[in-house]
Amino acid sequence: MKKNSSSKLGWGILSTAWIAEYLVQPINFSARSELIAVASRTNSTAQQFAVEHGVPKAYGNYESMLDDPEVDVVYIPLPNSLHCEWSLKAARAGKHVLCEKPLVQSIAEIDALEEAVVANNVTIFEAFAHLHHPQTQAIQKRIDDGVLGSLHSFLGWDAFLLESGSESNFRYYSKYGGGSLWDIGVYPVSLSIILNRMGPPVEVWGQQGKNGTEVDMWFSGQMRFSNGVVAQISSSFCTTQRSEFHIVGDQGVLEVKSPGTPEGTGHLETEMVFVAPSGRTAEICIPAYDAYQAEVEAMEACVLDGALPVVPLSLSRDILRTVLSLYNSAKSGNVVQL
Numbered sequence: 001m002k003k004n005s006s007s008k009l010g011w012g013i014l015s016t017a018w019i020a021e022y023l024v025q026p027i028n029f030s031a032r033s034e035l036i037a038v039a040s041r042t043n044s045t046a047q048q049f050a051v052e053h054g055v056p057k058a059y060g061n062y063e064s065m066l067d068d069p070e071v072d073v074v075y076i077p078l079p080n081s082l083h084c085e086w087s088l089k090a091a092r093a094g095k096h097v098l099c100e101k102p103l104v105q106s107i108a109e110i111d112a113l114e115e116a117v118v119a120n121n122v123t124i125f126e127a128f129a130h131l132h133h134p135q136t137q138a139i140q141k142r143i144d145d146g147v148l149g150s151l152h153s154f155l156g157w158d159a160f161l162l163e164s165g166s167e168s169n170f171r172y173y174s175k176y177g178g179g180s181l182w183d184i185g186v187y188p189v190s191l192s193i194i195l196n197r198m199g200p201p202v203e204v205w206g207q208q209g210k211n212g213t214e215v216d217m218w219f220s221g222q223m224r225f226s227n228g229v230v231a232q233i234s235s236s237f238c239t240t241q242r243s244e245f246h247i248v249g250d251q252g253v254l255e256v257k258s259p260g261t262p263e264g265t266g267h268l269e270t271e272m273v274f275v276a277p278s279g280r281t282a283e284i285c286i287p288a289y290d291a292y293q294a295e296v297e298a299m300e301a302c303v304l305d306g307a308l309p310v311v312p313l314s315l316s317r318d319i320l321r322t323v324l325s326l327y328n329s330a331k332s333g334n335v336v337q338l
Contacts, residue, residue: 009303010036012071012095014062014086016049019077019100024053026293032300033073039065062086066093073299075127076100079170080177084109087124091116096303097124098295102182102323103316110317117313123302125309126316128190129291130259132298135272138286139247140195142254147274149251151196151229156188156245156259159236162217171237172213179215181208181323185235189326190319191245191259192223192231200318201225203337206330211238221326252276254284 011027013020016038027035035055040046043060050058059065066074066089074090076083076099084104087097091113103126104110117124130136142148159180162169170176171183181189193200201223208216218236225231245259257271272284301307321338329336 007304009033009096009300010070010072011075012037012039012065012068012073013049013055013075013077014039014065014090015076015078016040016045017077020049020075021053022292023075023077023296024055026290026296028054029293030296030300032304033296036070037065037068062089066090066095072096072303073098077127080105080182081170081175083177084113088112088116091120091122091124094120094122096122096299098127098299099124100127101186102126102177102320104320105177105182107320107324110313110320114313123299123309124313125298125302125311126319127295128186128311129295130187131190131194132294132310133291134289134294135256135259135286136191136194138284139254139256139272142274143195143247143249147252148247148249148254151227151247151249153229153248154188154192154195154231154233154245155248156191156231157234157236158184158187158243158259159218159234159239160184160241161239162237172215174214179219180235180237181206181216181219181221181326183235183237185219185221185233185326186319186323187243187259188231188233188235188245189221189223189322190315192225192233193318193322194315195247196225196227196229196231198225198227198229200322200338201231201325203335204322204325204329205335206326208327208330209238216327216330219326219330221329223322223326250277 027033037057038055039059039062046058073096087099171178204223206221209218211217220234223231245256247254253275255273274282325336
C-alpha cells in the first residue's frame, strides 16, 4: 500500500523495551515521518515513555495502538518469540511493519508473513540495522568492482558478555527465542549471504555450547555456498564485546570493524582496513550515519515512493533457513544440506 508521497508516515512503537528508544530520534528527525504513539503492557509504562520522549499518544495494551488510524507503521522490538505474532496482527490491521531481528524462527512463520503482506498490501521487513547502513553498501561496491578479486571466504564473529545476575534476560530461554546465534550470530550470517549474492549456502556445519543453560551460549559454524565461497561464523555470550567481519579475495582482504553495529563504535566514522597481498594496508572511512535513521528512511521509501525493501522477506527466508540448518547440524553433529 503506497501512501501519498507528500504525506508523513505516522509511527507507533509497540513496546517500551530499551531498544525502542533508539528509533525515537530518527523518526522525529525525519521530514517524512512522525512518532504518533507508543504501546506497552501497562498504562503507566506507556505514559512514562511518552512523557520522556514527547510521544503524543500512550496505550496500555498493544491492540489499541493497532486500532489507531493515524498509525501507518509499527516498530516491533518485543522479545524474539513475539515478533511474528505481532507482525501478523499489525499487518492484518493494515499497518506496515519494521520488526527487530529475528523476524521469524520457523518456516511456517515466514510463510504466514508473506501471505499477510499480499493479503493486506503492506510492507514488512526485518530491522537488520547493519544491512541498511552505508558501510554495507560500500563493502558490496568494492566486491562488485573487483577490488578484492575472486572471493574465497568470509570470517565473522560477534560476542558480548551476559554477566552474572542477568539470568532473567530473555536470551537465556528457548521459549523466548534466546541463544547467541539467533541474537548476534545472525550478523555474520546475514552479511555472508547478502555480500556473496548467491542466496543461502548449500551446506552448513555447526557446533554449540550451552554451558548449563537451555540455549547456545556460544556457537561456531561453517557455511559453503554454491560458488565455492566458504564462511566461518561465531557468536558468544561468554566473552567481552568483540565484533569483526573479514572478506577474503585473491587480491586482498577487507577487515570490517564492528560490522553489526557500525554506528555504535563511538567514532565519527566507521572503520575498514584493506590489506593487499603485499601486506600494504589502507584505511577506509565511511562517514558516520545512524543505522536506525537508515531503517526509517528505507520504510519511507517503500511506503511513500514504492521502493523495494533493503531487506526483503526473501532475504529473511534465506537467513532463517541458514540459521535453522546450523542449529540442526549442531544438534545432530552432521553436515546439513539446504
